[in-house]
Amino acid sequence: MTTHKVTLVFEDGRVVKFDASEDDNIYFACLKNKVRILTDCLEGACATCKGVCTSGTYYMDEFTDEALTAEEFDRREVLTCQMHVTSDCVIELPYESRIALKSKPDTRNASVTEVEMISSNVARLVVKPDPAADPVSFISGQYVHLSVPGTDQHRSYSFANASFETGKYTFYIKVLEQGAMSDYLSNATPGDEMTVSGPFGRFYLRPAQRPIVMVAGGTGLAPMLSMLDTLVAQEETQQPVRLLYGANEPGELFGLDQIAGYAAQGLDITTELCIVEPVGAWDGATGHVTELLRPEILNGGDCDVYLCGPPPMIDAAEAWLVESGVDGSQVHAEKFVPS
Numbered sequence: 001m002t003t004h005k006v007t008l009v010f011e012d013g014r015v016v017k018f019d020a021s022e023d024d025n026i027y028f029a030c031l032k033n034k035v036r037i038l039t040d041c042l043e044g045a046c047a048t049c050k051g052v053c054t055s056g057t058y059y060m061d062e063f064t065d066e067a068l069t070a071e072e073f074d075r076r077e078v079l080t081c082q083m084h085v086t087s088d089c090v091i092e093l094p095y096e097s098r099i100a101l102k103s104k105p106d107t108r109n110a111s112v113t114e115v116e117m118i119s120s121n122v123a124r125l126v127v128k129p130d131p132a133a134d135p136v137s138f139i140s141g142q143y144v145h146l147s148v149p150g151t152d153q154h155r156s157y158s159f160a161n162a163s164f165e166t167g168k169y170t171f172y173i174k175v176l177e178q179g180a181m182s183d184y185l186s187n188a189t190p191g192d193e194m195t196v197s198g199p200f201g202r203f204y205l206r207p208a209q210r211p212i213v214m215v216a217g218g219t220g221l222a223p224m225l226s227m228l229d230t231l232v233a234q235e236e237t238q239q240p241v242r243l244l245y246g247a248n249e250p251g252e253l254f255g256l257d258q259i260a261g262y263a264a265q266g267l268d269i270t271t272e273l274c275i276v277e278p279v280g281a282w283d284g285a286t287g288h289v290t291e292l293l294r295p296e297i298l299n300g301g302d303c304d305v306y307l308c309g310p311p312p313m314i315d316a317a318e319a320w321l322v323e324s325g326v327d328g329s330q331v332h333a334e335k336f337v338p339s
């Protein structure tokens with residue numbers, strides 16, 4: 001019996017993973033794992049169980065044209081009651097997790113191993129999950145809830161390390177003048193305990209099948225570094241990556257050495273930096289990072305675009321991309337709203 005890892009991503013960003021046999025359709029595999037996805041006919045006729053397979057290979061049993069048209073099939077839409085996976089797969093379902101799941105997200109105890117300021121306003125936080133429990137595994141680009149030590153609150157942070165590194169997790173966190181996590185980080189010490197809960201998020205690295213454009217504002221670079229670390233480790237990745245990265249001032253930039261290292265490791269990457277308020281010896285581009293977007297970097301619309309940062313940056317980039325003819329299904333975004 002051959003099994004593969006199936007990752008279901010619900011509309012609210014919650015993720016559930018389980019092993020599925022090639023012999024079982026996804027509906028049965030879900031039942032075996034206490035996940036009750038939406039179904040009705042179970043015969044491939046009603047489309048109630050429809051989702052989108054964003055990564056991996058599969059085949060389908062019988063289904064009607066009414067339930068799944070040829071165009072939908074080509075867009076990798078799937079009827080999960082007829083779908084059998086033949087590799088690890090990620091399937092997005094268009095409804096909230098509470099409909100299908102009774103359990104809570106995985107929560108792990110973790111301890112702080114490193115904390116330091118790495119730019120004028122960004123802290124690097126490294127935490128090690130309790131080695132006695134299974135690690136929280138994620139797809140690059142996703143985020144978790146970190147509890148704020150000494151409070152009953154939590155905040156959302158994107159993993160900045162590669163998805164295959166689950167022994168410790170790295171986060172890049174903008175330190176505000178005042179804020180629960182920001183205040184904690186000013187006094188954080190290695191050995192402090194916190195919880196890591198998740199993963200969550202529909203913003204994650206898709207299979208690299210076309211050129212990639214990444215636009216990062218501030219600590220929006222964090223999930224991009226996770227994706228780039230993962231891409232660079234995938235030896236078969238041939239697609240070029242263009243990273244547009246912006247900050248308010250030059251002193252806020254971080255991760256530049258890590259980014260420079262990707263080319264040395266064989267990734268075809270071009271990086272452009274942009275600063276809103278140039279001070280000191282800055283002689284690079286100025287303005288908002290979205291001003292670096294221009295038609296010639298879109299490969300005629302055949303590219304995957306990843307956007308992460310403050311909401312106005314995402315809104316501006318999405319509006320421009322739509323106007324420029326990039327299909328919305330190729331644009332993936334995470335807004336760092338207050339969490």
Ligand SMILES: Cc1cc2nc3c(=O)[nH]c(=O)nc-3n(C[C@H](O)[C@H](O)[C@H](O)COP(=O)(O)OP(=O)(O)OC[C@H]3O[C@@H](n4cnc5c(N)ncnc54)[C@H](O)[C@@H]3O)c2cc1C
Pocket residue numbers: 143155156157158159171172173174175176178179180181182183219220222223334335336337338339
């Ligand atoms: C999915 C997701 C992923 C995220 N990932 C990251 C990440 O990887 N790195 C990261 O730095 N942040 C990330 N954030 C933002 C993060 O969750 C917190 O909102 C942020 O760190 C502020 O937390 P705090 O406890 O210090 O401040 P809070 O106590 O939450 O807020 C204090 C005050 O500051 C305001 N505020 C909150 N955020 C900002 C901001 N960015 N700029 C200005 N004012 C603000 C609040 O409205 C409030 O008035 C993410 C948010 C989401 C939703």
Ligand code: FES
Pocket residue numbers: 038039040041042043044045046047048049050067079080081082
């Ligand atoms: S449940 Fe009707 S098509 Fe799958």
